[in-house]
Amino acid sequence: MATAVLRGNARPVRRTSMQRDRKRALLWSYVFLFVFVIFFLTPPVYMLITSLKTSAEISAGTAPWWVSDPTIQNYVEILTSPTYLTFFRNSTLVSVLVVAITMLVSIPAAFALSRMKFWGSATLATGVFLTYLIPDTLLFIPLFKIFVYLRELTGIEFINHWWVLVIIYPTLTVPFCTWIMIGYFGSIPKELDEAALMDGAGYLQTLTKIFIPVALPGIIAATIFAFTVAWAQFLYPLAFTTSTDQLVLPVGIVTTLIKGDVFNWGQIMTGALLGAAPPLIIYAFLMDYYIAGLTAGATKG
């Protein structure tokens, strides 16, 4: 009894109320997190469930959230189908090339715009960002016309080749990635490039030996962005490519697995799930690095 009384006296009142506040705040965070998790995970979970069902079970529609007779038939069919593998290859090629082109353009552009103060550089930096705000739905018809015009001029057919996407996507990725990296390069102290300058480094050496390593978290963030945009883009491939062997994943799944009014739901879900996997895997691998880079900058002192 005596100890209980002592403990009761020793506990400061303020701290108790703070603990209660903290508990309440935590409770609410969990409530909202739970809502978000439900909201964002329901579609992929539903896709997973459906992908494990046979066509007969899907059309029966008895238990939408339960698989009574699981099968990997859909996965086998998708992964052995040459068409699907072609889509996969096209998507991979397009995304990797777009990321490479984007980085080759954006990094030097961001360096120039953030560090070499030249006439109009600030206006140009804002302009770069503004071009990103123009929606792609406004651009695909003019772009189509440009490619038709170019064919008449050069004799090269641009439409209905997967590589035309490698030319188009940078119009979406370069402005945004340049913008992100202007911000990142801007946060590098000016003394750092001045020190490099005094040490005898030229612009190119300052960029490759100082800026790129120091801004690596930002560059990784931009890479993730560019890859996601290139991988998930739907409108441009739908407009610019039509032959089955030139399609990329998102368009390929929709156009080949829907035959007339027959929806092969099991394979659509499987294809979509497999198609969503690569960006997810890339995020998972780079996220640690990305966060490590961010926190290293935060605790500088």
Added chain:
Amino acid sequence: MAQVTLRKLTKTYDATPAVRGIDLDIADKEFVVLVGPSGCGKSTTLRMIAGLEDISDGEILIDDELVNDVPPKDRDIAMVFQNYALYPHMTVYENMSFGLRLKKVPKPEIRARVENAARILDIQELLERKPKQLSGGQRQRVAMGRAIVRDPKVFLFDEPLSNLDAKLRVQMRTEIKRVHQKVRTTTIYVTHDQVEAMTLADRVVVMNAGLIEQVGAPNELYHAPATRFVAGFIGSPAMNLIPCALEEVAGALRVRLNGEVGFAVPPDRTARYRPYAGRSELLFGLRPEHILEQRPQQEPNQEVFEVALEVTEPMGMETLVYFGVNGVEVCGRVNPNAGAQAGQRMRLVADLNHMHLIDDASGKVL
């Protein structure tokens, strides 16, 4: 080994002058400190010497060679920055060797030079660490090491100690002096801290509003300031500057502060001050250490006066006393055992051997 010469050096930012034509000769192996309040143009001057800032007008010569249009990397100078500017992704060794690696110096020589610099700075055991694993003082040493390794003609320091705490600052100050005695490279050092300037410099350059106020050895600036600005800037607590008039009474000169207080000018200064007799727009300058408690034996040219003390600050080895004269707060440094107490009257002695007279209009010390 190099001398640096500035001729009519000028820097203008969008019609705002930052440096307004300064001339300075810095001798080989000399340690020169540019000191002044913020915005006086000292950092801009240093950055122009480094080549990080364009020169609006005038000339910079290193070893009699005009370098106005020479890019920084070809000027053969090294700079230590206020925030150290270490490359965060490189180890200490890589940081220090970066400049040499760019110059394609052979690897064994790089290693020898880095190790030598590390030995001078006592950072041998830190070579494999990254900057974020170092303390402020260690980063400062690495930044200096990066400069030493290059073995440049000139070292430039831009307020290198401002980011350190007070104790470390004093320690690193000594360290910088020690390194300069070992390495003996011409050094230009910028600071706003007059104590740093006094302790480090062979010669101090006091700058104000884009112009050089005075150039001289630390003691020279302290005892014979040329202008009111230098008199007030160098020394802590600052020199007392009291409005006064210079009277001539029966052939002898007297400094009159107000109706009560007036001092006879020491005979050896009479000739120097005579042309200004009768002037009233003058300032009487006397450092706090020349206002003392009254002692049994009075030296020549010391005059006694009595004031009501307003504030006393015991410092241990001395007590600072503050009192008002002519609406100006005056500081004196008395013996802690002299019994100074705020609110009481006290008899003090002014040592006029160290007095200064300043023309209030021109700011020149007479």
